[in-house]
Amino acid sequence: MNICYIISGVTKSYPLEWVFETLIAKEINLHLFLINDTDAENSLVEFAKKSNINYKQIICKNKVELLKSIFTLSSFLKKNNITIVHCHLFEASLLGITTAWLLRIKKRIYTKHNALIHIKYAPKGLKYDKFINLLATDIVSISNVTTDILLNYEKVNPKKITKIHHGFDFKTIEQLSKNDLRLKYNIPNDKKVIGIISRYIKYKNVPIIIQALSKAITTHNLFIVLANVGGPENEHVQQELKKILKNSYVEIEFENNIFALYKCFDVFIHAPESLLDEAFGQVYVEAMYMKVPIITTVSGIVNEIENKENLFSLVDYNSSECIYNALVKVIEQKNESILEQAHQYSIKHFGIEKMCNELIELYKK
Numbered sequence: 153m154n155i156c157y158i159i160s161g162v163t164k165s166y167p168l169e170w171v172f173e174t175l176i177a178k179e180i181n182l183h184l185f186l187i188n189d190t191d192a193e194n195s196l197v198e199f200a201k202k203s204n205i206n207y208k209q210i211i212c213k214n215k216v217e218l219l220k221s222i223f224t225l226s227s228f229l230k231k232n233n234i235t236i237v238h239c240h241l242f243e244a245s246l247l248g249i250t251t252a253w254l255l256r257i258k259k260r261i262y263t264k265h266n267a268l269i270h271i272k273y274a275p276k277g278l279k280y281d282k283f284i285n286l287l288a289t290d291i292v293s294i295s296n297v298t299t300d301i302l303l304n305y306e307k308v309n310p311k312k313i314t315k316i317h318h319g320f321d322f323k324t325i326e327q328l329s330k331n332d333l334r335l336k337y338n339i340p341n342d343k344k345v346i347g348i349i350s351r352y353i354k355y356k357n358v359p360i361i362i363q364a365l366s367k368a369i370t371t372h373n374l375f376i377v378l379a380n381v382g383g384p385e386n387e388h389v390q391q392e393l394k395k396i397l398k399n400s401y402v403e404i405e406f407e408n409n410i411f412a413l414y415k416c417f418d419v420f421i422h423a424p425e426s427l428l429d430e431a432f433g434q435v436y437v438e439a440m441y442m443k444v445p446i447i448t449t450v451s452g453i454v455n456e457i458e459n460k461e462n463l464f465s466l467v468d469y470n471s472s473e474c475i476y477n478a479l480v481k482v483i484e485q486k487n488e489s490i491l492e493q494a495h496q497y498s499i500k501h502f503g504i505e506k507m508c509n510e511l512i513e514l515y516k517k
Contacts, residue, residue: 153515155180156234158225158248160187160241164195164408166328167434168240170321174508176203180515183232185225187243189213206232218247225251236515238292241265242277245284253287259515263292264302267431267452271305272355281306290514292316294432295453301428314514317453318432319507322441322499329442331412337402339416343375344483347417347444349410352383355429357449357470359385359392361421364475366396372483376401379413414442419482424451425470437502440494445486447478457501463494 155175162168175182184200184207191211200207208228212218225247229237239248239262252260262284270277285291285308293299293315302308339345346365350356358378365376378393381403393401407413414420420439424430430452437453439446440463447465454460465482467474 153180153236154183154232154234155236155238155515156183156185156229156232158185158187158237158239158244159196160244160247161189162186162196162241163188163193166324167318167320168196169199170319170324170504171508171511172199172203172205173321174319174504175511176205178508178512180512183207183228183234185228185244185248186210187212187218187221187247212243218243221247222251222254226255229255229257235259237261238263238511242280245288246280249284249287259290260288261290261292261514262288264294264298265431267297267301268305268355268426268428271301278306285312288312290314290517292511292514294318296456297428297452298431314510316507316510316514317502318434318437319504320434320437320441320498320502321504325411325438325441328409329411329415331409332415333407333409333412334416337377337404337416339377339402340375343373343400344418345375345377345416346479347377347379347414347420348422349379349413349420349435350381350422352381352385352389354385355425357423357425358389360425360470360472361423361475362389362392362396363472364421364479367472367476368479369397369400372480374400377404377413377416378402379404379407379410381405411438411442414439414444417442417444418486419447419479420444421447421475421479422451423447423449423467423469423475425449427451427455430454437498440498443491443495445482445491446494447475447482457497463490463497 182205184205186209197209210221210224236259237248237252239245245262249260285306291312293313302313350358352358422435433452449469465478467478
């Protein structure tokens with residue numbers, strides 16, 4: 153197998169690096185084609201060099217440049233005798249699946265990462281999704297949520313869909329999490345630290361969480377950490393933070409070593425506004441592994457987890473009052489047994505070996 157991973161808009165990704173390392177260890181002949189809008193520092197390029205992976209990076213700043221890149225990608229695929237393409241994210245899938253179809257490459261795969269974004273917020277994107285689905289031979293669905301969307305909204309042939317959960321290299325996470333980030337971000341030791349790792353996007357419901365925290369902070373000694381932030385609701389959320397939480401929070405634009413950040417949290421909150429708004433939710437698995445109590449709505453991968461009522465503090469959608477009540481309960485009654493169960497569940501169901509073995513089975517079909 154000569155496999156080319158085509159990836160857009162990513163400059164650093166531990167999960168992708170874990171996949172590449174595992175596939176190479178299993179003697180898969182791997183190539184990378186990276187699409188970005190800037191030639192700034194790129195950790196995936198450095199990873200490819202370090203790992204002796206054949207790669208090419210192109211810079212595309214608009215759809216016209218992306219369209220012209222068909223010729224560059226076509227040359228790369230033909231030169232390396234690629235027999236399978238596997239695309240990740242929108243621009244990569246649009247360019248990669250189209251080019252592979254034109255070259256009559258028999259195995260044209262993309263991973264479905266998004267949930268309702270095109271359906272709820274950018275309906276024009278749905279026609280591109282359907283076009284990609286038509287030309288793809290296989291689609292990796294990362295959860296029941298993405299399968300539901302593929303079948304019921306995008307009307308995909310079910311024979312094209314293979315569900316493969318994201319995989320995590322827990323040994324690497326264990327090493328990375330040993331770093332102490334409290335000093336870096338001035339996180340106090342004498343307060344309960346509430347963690348939120350989320351972009352400021354409407355369906356992520358960060359303002360609802362802030363409302364709950366505004367009440368909790370008057371009754372408990374709390375400090376709020378908001379990480380990997382920014383997005384379309386940035387201005388509104390920042391106004392709410394300054395007005396309500398005042399000096400009891402820190403915003404972190406981006407922390408690469410997110411695993412070490414979980415070690416600072418006493419509670420983690422994630423509250424998407426509906427079941428289908430979170431495609432997977434890697435933060436769930438990360439917090440489970442790091443033994444952090446999780447307050448959440450039922451969204452993404454949570455819906456598939458057995459005995460979820462025992463592993464999470466589940467709250468109603470769009471309810472700051474429910475989040476507040478759950479937060480008070482978790483702060484006052486931390487259950488080590490439940491945290492250990494969640495930790496073991498993450499290891500059993502979301503390991504990188506399991507994911508890559510399932511990918512290889514798909515490549516062999």
